[in-house]
Amino acid sequence: MLGRTAQNLFWLSRYIERAENMARMFEVGYRMSLTSRREGGASEHLISMMQAAEVDEGFDAKYKLADVKSVADYMIFDEANPSSVKSCLLAARTNARSVRTALTTEMWESINAAWLEFAAIRPRDISGAKLQELLFWIKQVSHRYRGALLSTFLRDDGYAFSQLGNFVERADNTARILDMKYYVLLPRATMVGGEVDIAQWTMILRAASAHRSYRHVYHDRYKAWNIADYLILRPEMPRSLAFCVDWINRTVHMLEDIYGTRTGAHDAVDAVAELLEGNSVDRIFEYGLHEFLTEFINRNNRITDALAESYNFY
Known part of the structure; x- marks a missing residue:
């Protein structure tokens, strides 16, 4: 396969997954914003969501107030934001x-x-219940594409690059959703373990579509330690870091079987896997959840660079 084709398939899957993930992150920030607001009307939870997504600087340069309307416009419709839903869907189609x-x-x-359906939407018409409907629709777009890929795509190197794009992006997003807790609770450590804290953890679990399956695994009320364990280390949870890294690892070995050689991408994947192997949520919290997630995101990002170098994306 040509390197350019591999690159396009990889980023096609990443952009589709990112569009869904931006909708998930905005939704959890929006739900959290209903419970707390800073002076001046700016929601700390919407701000924390943008910080975790690393789009806060671009937002600050364009908007003065982080209210629901301005953040929704920036995260969903703003083409100047390369991670907005619109930018992602356009890049995926390209x-x-x-x-x-x-x-x-x-x-x-x-x-x-x-893309044609999204392009027909008028941003000024999206608010309240229509905003919730749009977020649900964006997630459905990703699910339909994934369903088409899994049901019809030949299991060859094109499939492998598509899967790598999907799970590298998903791992990044799950880590960022979890990292929102750091930005929300940093100013007020006294909240940790309280009712507001648990409510926020619950919303994060919902952002990963994991609030129902959580009960099947833990048979207990929502607890921060269990939720972090579920989204980081549980291999059966399809949006957990462990699940994503396992798929990434299996897929780079699939490429090794196809091309008959081991590449630097394998080493990059091994470096991510090392963070999870033999780890426990107790050790992660002792080390620092934010510090752990930051290191995970950095190592996960290196997988893309290693793939680009190993398979001639450029």
Whole structure:
């Protein structure tokens, strides 16, 4: 496979997953914002969400107040924000057009239809219940594309690069969703363990679509330690860091089988896996949840660089 084709397939999956993840992060920030507001009307939870997503500087340069409308505009519709839902869907469609012949009809149609439908939305009409409906629709767009990929795509190197893009992006997002707790609770450590703290952890669990399955695993009320364990170390939870890293590891070995060689990408994946192997949530909290997640995100980012170098993305 040409390096450019591999690159387009990798980033196509990343952008589709990122669009869903931006909707998830905004939704949890929005739900948290209903419980607390800073002086002047700026929501600390919307700000913490943008800090975790690393888009706060771009927002601050354009907007004066972090209210629901301005943050929604920036996170969903603003083309100047490269991580906005609109930017991600447009980039996904552009990548898909570049490798149109490498995609199945179902994969292409799911992306093209999603973009055409999104492009027809007028941002000024989106508020309240319509905002919630839009966030749900964005997540459904990602699910439809993933369903088309898993149901129709040949299990070859193109499939491998697509899966790598999906799970590298998903791991990044789960780590960032968890890291929102750091930004929210940093100014007021006395809240840790209280009712507000647990409510925020619960919203984060919902952002990962894990609030129902959590009960099946722990048979207990929501607890911060268990929630962190569930989203970091549980290999059966499909958005956990452990689950994503396992898929990334299996997929780089699939590429090794296809091309007959081990590359620097394997070393980058091993470096991420080392953070999780034999670890426990107690040790993670003792080390520092924010510090652990920051290191995870940095190592996870290096996988993309290693893949680009190993498989000639440039």
